[in-house]
Amino acid sequence: MGGPDAENVRDLVPTLLRQGHRKILIDLEDVSWVNSTGLGVLIASHQAAIREGAQLKMMRASRRIDSIFGVTRLNTVFQLFDDEEAALRAFDERPGER
């Protein structure tokens, strides 16, 4: 993730926020690599979600992606989960959110 795929995420998250979604879960299972450009997109998405009062979480990162999150300490910023059940459970249950 660092080329057109990263640009898709860069575009999609603001679109979801504009549509009113306040709980966004990014599934990283099929992402084989992330470079610094991809990290920048994930950071921008995380910040956009915070600005809108939304929650953005990620799940199913490979060991490789965990490794780059660890080296850059972005694992202290991003909310990362092993599976969908754990991620969904972690979303705050606030009425009116979708």
Place this chain on the structure above:
Amino acid sequence: MSGEAADHIPAHGEPGRVIDLSIPSRMEILSVVDGLVQAIAHQLDLDEETTIEIATSVIEAGTNAIQHGHYQDEAKRVRFRFILGETELEVWVQDQGPGFDLQSVLNTDPTRPEDLMKARGRGIFIMRAMMDGVEFDIRPGVCTLVHLTKHLRRGNGGASAP
């Protein structure tokens, strides 16, 4: 007109242990580079952690070349050379870019709390964290060379990093 620059990589290695690759400056082509790194790691029977660190660093060097060296001008090509040693893997990455202020980059630490949310400035930090050696040869108007070295750790049957 070809975007292929002259080969300025000073190391050539034994002919039977050198792999060269030249790609257009398109980010998605880095997946091809990654595939080659995975194949080399398998060939050398590297452990998973070593494979991850080499692959991630080579992708970062390629990203810098494409993004900052060539401004994603796909006509300009990025050259990679892998030299497979007995105990060490050498990777050279060459672009035709104008170079950059290395000292200012080396002085930044993107893991500082005040810099953690910055969108840029992690590439060289990641390479230096994951490789044993990271050197730059910046020749303004000619090319920028990155030289990565990694001591090889073999182990678990050449596991690949997904």
